[in-house]
Amino acid sequence: MGMSAGYELARRGFKTLLIDAFDPPHPNGSHHGEPRLIRHAYHGGEAYVRLALRADERWLELEAAAGEKLLERAGVLNMSDPDVYTFDGRLDDALKLGVRLEMLDVPEIVKRWPGVRLPDTYRAMYEPDAGYLYSERCVAAYKKLALKAGAELVTNTFVTDVKAENSIVSVRTKDDTFLAGHVVLSAGAWFKTLEPFIKLPIRAVRKSVAWFEPRGTLFDAGTFPGFTLGTKAGGYYGFPNIAGAGVKLGRHDTGVEWTPGEPFEPFGAYPEDEGYLRRTLETFLPDSAGKLLNGAACKYELTPDDNFIIDTHPHHSNVILAGGFSGHGFKFASVVGEIAADLIERRVSDQDLRLFSVARFAVAR
Template sequence: MHFDVIVIGAGSMGMAAGYFLSKSGKRTLLIDSFNPPHDKGSHHGDTRIIRHAYGEGEEYVPLALKAQELWNDLENMTGKKLFLQTGVLNVGMEKTDFIQNIISSSKTYSLPLDVLDCNEVNKRWPGITLPNEYIGCFEPTSGVLKCEDCISAYRELAEQHGTSILSHSRVKEISVHDNGVTIKTDHQTLYSDALVVSAGAWSGSLLSMLGLNLPLQPTRKTFAWFDANDNFFHHNDFPAFSFETAQGLYYGFPSIHGSGLKIGRHDGGEKINPDVSIPGFGQLAEDEADLKEFLHHYIPSIQHLKYGKTCMYTLTPDEDFIIDLHPHYSNVAIAAGFSGHGFKFSSAVGKILSELIISGKTEQNISSFSIKRFS
């Protein structure tokens, strides 16, 4: 069976790419080892933060703003509520790169940002207790994406435009040749003119079939929900947040429809093989203790764990993304190594991948995400 484009990995980036490719008229097939949205990769857990003034570097801001525009478009096209404008509170020491990048990028791109001292933060959100040396940077126009609903919405549109989805199917072999691409799965052989690889934690092993050995490290991560008083922590009144602390970098979400406060730690984690069973939440002693230690210091009224989950990050050494064409095959586009902060961008990344396949170039500046930096 022959397609114009095959996309391996139909999670956040791949599903969006499938929509944009099929919308452009390309006969597109998405292949996934599971049935997206699912809980076997990096896109589950109900919610993801979208920040605009970006602590990881100003080069991300245009991509974040484009992604927000496309998420708004997706809401309008599907009639689904995908984005909650809770605002995002970024907390840390004033002189750190993270906080300074947020402040400088807000100025460069004229983004609304309230810079607050610890007393102003504690007064505005009584559930939070900041020490004197911390400040808060509040982005009122940022907020929360409902991640699995986002993927379902893109899937709905992609299928409406003729995209085929082959779920529960694992790719065993990939070869690129003069006439296109050949892909062998568990049960069949498929052909296409072009290929997109966006397979999350499995990207490294798939790309090795194409002669690329990229420094991609799958990592086990945990997050959990805690009982929370909606008088203080309801999403209408309490923001999503990111805290850079002496203990580590943590993030969290308000209580949405009574879900409780959701907390996770961004740094740390255990190296894993995604094909080997990953320990569930609570199987490692530090899973709960680490999150409770953060809460004890900064949100002390939250104590009782409801439940936790695990997911995977795929880390690059610099924790920046890989979005590029294959260095030897102009008909192969790659999106990988999103290092735990990629979901918010997946609408824009999907569009970029479609542009790379269709024309070999994109409107967005992706020079920071080049494969060449690892050569």
């Protein structure tokens, strides 16, 4: 989100400084371990669907500007136990806004994708225009284009303090203090380190993802789509075998609480890092559950209601807050950067941001 906002501001002619605790793209946040799903038939109401459609447009613009492939229209197959989740709400919102959809029963799912094994009661919603983004390529493209547009980037530098007074914001690091008329705070799972300047109910969680070697070609990219899976045992998301990397699977719920500054345990530290992912593939996509090829642990940043925070600071209108995105946020990075730039340049966004207001949290200050 920060690299997107930095690029958008720089290309509009703003003098732009980007400060990152690491050197993006990097493995210390939520964007590493390509790829990320992009879907348009979204839960949460029309605001999310419109946001997803605008994000798609902006990703294509980034592709053109960067001159490289960032988005694959592989389709996304959303499979679910109807006792856990139905598609009724987002189906209506998506159709109203022109999203192409197909509702499928199990025989049709298995006919199209023979590697799938589902109970007869399951249903699916297929989005042919959805797909996945090469997340690290996207961040690298933003970085390259932001610098080309005149932005400056300070890497491997932690922000230790933020203050705002008389329309000027000061951002302090170990060695320097920077002053600006406007600041975008997009600290991911590290938002707690910005207290007491802003206190948000963002919970940092350690999550694991893994890549498994499939048997045969049923799950190869170009044959199998991106997918989500809602079961009584949990909610999962995954990707086909892209260039031999293996079938990727992650779990949206659960996770281990993590506090910035504490040790972050690598993949494999817990038996369930691989265990529940493998069991899920063995149950629903059995021929994809071969040898473990790779695993990664990443950081989620979650709000209590799973909705984003995109708003101005409660007391400082020249400070933009962008956080709480993990689990389903990367696909929106392109439009979030546009929103942040609009809030600075025009003080208003064309998107409906009411759902993302910081005011919904009584603890914010």
